Amino acid sequence: MPPASSPEATRDRILAAARAEFARYGIAGARIDRIAKAAKTSKERVYAYFASKEALYRLVSAEELTAIVEATGMDPADLPEYAGRLHDYYAAHPERFRVMQWGRLELDPERTDADDPVRATMAGKLERLRQAQKDGLLDRSWDPIDILVLLNQIAASWAGYLDLAPADPAEREHFLRDRRAAVVTAVERLFPAAHRS
Incomplete structure (x- = not known):
């Protein structure tokens, strides 16, 4: 771990503060x-590390996307369970879901670079879905973009409604387990898991 006064530690504090602020x-x-104050640094120091607020957001969202991808691991042969993992992740980290949604709401898609991490991740997933269709693991009648968008929407359907979950921890756990089952069942009906021999 870098010393608290090191440039790396300052940058890490800025990113953590920015993540909370954007969420x-x-x-x-x-x-x-506010980001500078929370990071215990100056506004000028934030701009020394990041050229603009949008550049800072783009880095934060890229890191969040990497964390989501690593935690959930899409398997095109078992999209229902992948949807369940996404649901679990968003239920455990609603602030990370919000960070990603703000980009979809506020950033101009025409000003997004071709190598944007979100676009690159989507392109990679689409290619994996196409390959799964070629391999006979997914219904070929679906356009891969429809599969991916519908899957993501179903998996994230409860992320914006977590306030409806009971406050009691045991009841909340049961409630979210039932919501997960509903997500998995919905995706299973649309995109059944492949049964490999």
Whole structure:
């Protein structure tokens, strides 16, 4: 772990503060002065590391996307269970879901670079779905983009409604387990898991 005064530690504090700020306020509502204060640094230091608020958001969202991908691991042959893992991740980390959604709401897609991490991740998943169709693991009548978008929407369907879950921890756990089962069942009906011999 780098010393608290090192450039790496300062950068890490800025990213952690920015993650919390973007989750709460979005990109437009986020304030660099609040990020600097939470990171125990100056506004000028934040801009020394990151050229703009949007550049800072893009790095935070890229890191969040990497964490989601690593935690959930899409298997095109078992999309129902993948949807369940996404549901679990978003239920455990609603702030990370919000960070990603703000980008979809606020960033101009026409100003997004071709090598944008979100686009690159989507392209990779689409290619894996196409290959699964060629291999006979997924119904070929579906367009892969429809599979991916429907799957993501179903998996994230409860991420914005977690306030409906009971406050009692045991009841909440049971409630979310039932919601997970509903997500998995819905995806299974659309995109059944392949039964490999």
